[in-house]
Amino acid sequence: MRGLRAALRISRRNALRSKWRSALILAMIGLPVALAVFALTALFASAGTDRQHYPIGQADAVVTGAHGWAGLTQDAWGNGISAQPDDVPFTQDEVTALLAPGSRVIPVARGRFRYLTPQGYETGEIRQVDLRDPMSRGTFRLTEGRLPTAPGEAVVSAERLNRDDAPAVTPGVTLLVGEERRPVRVVGVALFTLAAVEPTLATFPGSLPADAFGPVDSELMSRAWLVDSPRPVTWADVRRLNAQGLVVVSRAVIDGLPADEPHSRVSDLVRAVPWVAIMLLEVVLLAGPAFAVGRLRRSREFALVAVQGGSPAHLRTIALADGLLFGVVASALGAALGVVAARLATPLLEWLAGVLLGPRHVPWAEVAMIAVLGVVAGLLAALAPAVAASRANPIAVLSGRLERGRERTGRPLLGIVLVVAGTTATIASAGHDIAWTATSALVTQLGLVALVPVFLAAVARRAARLPLPLRFAARDAVRNRGRTAPAVAAVMTAVVALTAVGVTWQSRLAQRPAYAQGYPQAPTGALWIAGPDLTPGLWNRVRSAVREELPTGVPLVEARVLATRSGTPVYASVPDDDPDVNRVEWSSPTRAGDLLVGNEDLLRYVLRRDDPGAVAALREGKAVVLNPAVVRQGQLRISVGHQSGESPALTLPAVGVRATGQGWARAVVAPEVAAKNGYATATAMLVVDPADFRVPKATADRIVEKVERITGKAAARLEVPEAPDDTMLLLVLGIAAAVLVLGMTFVATALAAVEARPDLETMSAVGAAPRVKRAVVAGQALVIALLGSVTGVVAGFAPGIAVARQSVSHPAMFLRPDGMLTTTPMADASVIAIPWPLVGLLLVALPLLAALGGAAFTRSRLPLPRRRVT
Structure with a gap:
């Protein structure tokens, strides 16, 4: 433990000394953690959503009932009674008399109405309730204007304004509702909680007559009352009121129920495993070269520790401390950033969704798991540089010689087996759940990662006839497999994902339209x-x-x-x-x-x-x-x-x-x-x-x-045939490809340029022109980007085709503009389309751009050899 503490102090000192490199590593590990935590907290951990038919808000209960319902049986959510159109609902006084003494009730109603707007008719859910009453608190949030204060006034939902025809209904507009054309003036905009049906409008009581909402209905709570009781409404009270003909949804009863545990939680975790593993693999491959840069710059420090009696285990501990330090700090910062960003983004998410999401509950167990995975990713990324540091010759390092350790190409048998098994499983997963395709694609990628050193060796053997910069870059890559292989694998992993998404997306565009409006009308x-x-x-x-x-x-x-x-x-x-x-x-x-x-x-x-x-x-x-x-x-x-x-x-x-x-x-x-x-x-x-x-x-x-x-x-x-528009496909995937491929390539090229300094010094000593350095760096970038892109594109076709073969649409009924009721057929999964522009971008444009970028951002003056006094 004392050695680990000393190693962590050394890592902290070096991290503060190399601030830019430290910031880069923190971003590489912390950003994926932040994105994962944000997604969990903002998208999948919303709580406070009302599960009952009508949102209770701050009321103690919501009740509805009719004469003739005596002796009914219901569950905690008010289900279980079958209403009849001729049922006579209770009046407000009758409901108050049935409740505990001192109870206060206010009427609520809901129903679908056709109303006239300045741009035509619409049909939507209208909720009639006094939003000013404390019992309505928590069911909405006013975002614009004011609340209704008199009959004939209403607020419109933000979800309604988010639609294409939203400008027709804004504060100040008067609507004519129902067959009787009752005027209702919109005075505000509000977000409503996500219940069974969100209202389009919320009117003040008395704006519409009670009988306009149709017969009493226990399922939809079409005519009900919110209850403010002097004491909690217990299940015994519910059963007593059931006997008298009231359906009751009680806050006390609901709060006493066990929290909902998603029945598929274990299944969801299992389905998430391949995606988490792919993200972890990408982080390890991406951060690995950055740790290798740090190990190279600290080689003299490692050598001094070794000559003073430090064992290879001590050197590995010091190098792994970097991964532990950066992993812990990046994961903690990323998790905190994800939680805070989710909370700050809640108003924006609510506005985009058009509903009130309610209080947020952070899934701390899942957040902790993601943070632990971030720490593991940091340790795995630092593992290869740590092994290299423990094997370095300290005498050669201190004397200024670059001694290359023996690097085996490895046994390709394991990689070949994984590639064959993964590809076979990917082909077999066509038509099944996408999680199976992701799992099989992960197996294929692991096999390709194991085979990258073999690919590098094959490229070096065939580089003899190439120009000097490319020949040097290929041989330098194979001589430094520990640095080049992770970079190529990182580019490959990103390109596999981009190619698979591109093939799936392009195939879906080429298949029958997914929406009714895409069919001939x-x-x-x-x-x-x-x-x-x-x-x-x-x-x-x-x-x-x-x-x-x-x-x-x-x-x-x-x-x-x-x-x-x-x-x-x-x-x-x-x-x-x-x-x-x-x-x-x-x-x-x-x-x-x-x-x-x-x-x-x-x-x-x-x-x-x-x-x-x-x-x-x-x-x-x-x-x-x-x-x-x-x-x-x-x-x-x-x-x-x-x-x-x-x-x-x-x-x-x-x-x-x-x-x-x-x-x-x-x-x-x-x-x-x-x-x-x-x-x-x-x-x-x-x-x-x-x-x-x-x-x-x-x-x-x-x-x-x-x-x-x-x-x-x-x-x-x-009505004219139109070719599918793949502009968005090329734009989104092109930007992602440029950021990922070029970013990874430039990091690896910077490391290669640092390690190639002695070779460049030798070139300068024998009279190489200044432009040679630019050409060499460009060649190194080209080798990394081209090899990773070619391997990734070839490997990405199989999962893309497998996902495209899955059924993504179901027959759906719709009305054509001519009034004809018809159905959309299933999408034709036999149509497979290859996004050739994206493939060209990955195989040609980005490798050339990486080479040009490497040449442009490299100083052309070659370093002179340093004289050493012996």
């Missing part, structure tokens, strides 16, 4: 503008803007949907029994559904051809159905729903007509049919049929720009 060449939430006035402005850009006489096809007399679109579901068509259920009453209303132009657009028989049927008041199989005895039965519930099914005379190619609706009826059955219509889409006019790209861009200026609630697009 109209026939090729069509220009469409969709906006089921626009008002008639906004549609008139959009029509005028579109017609200004189109030639005279080009028809503008209009698709309309069924709507109530007040103008609210209703959902019309047309059955589809075709076995070749995906059948899905869609419950939202705020979209068009499968039925479009329009004239002969719309019918021709939908069918993709002129059909006189279909036109005649449309004029006769029949529904034209694109799947004849659903027409029963000449009639079509359509399910109709709206905001307030289901309506009687609509039965229409119908005729079945097959479309040419893909049909762009399921059924079309004339406006007169809708009016005859008691429905109004609302515009849902405008289309320029490519059969009438092919809109040029420049014209379409102008139309889209005009529509976006008018309203953010409309979507406009020219």
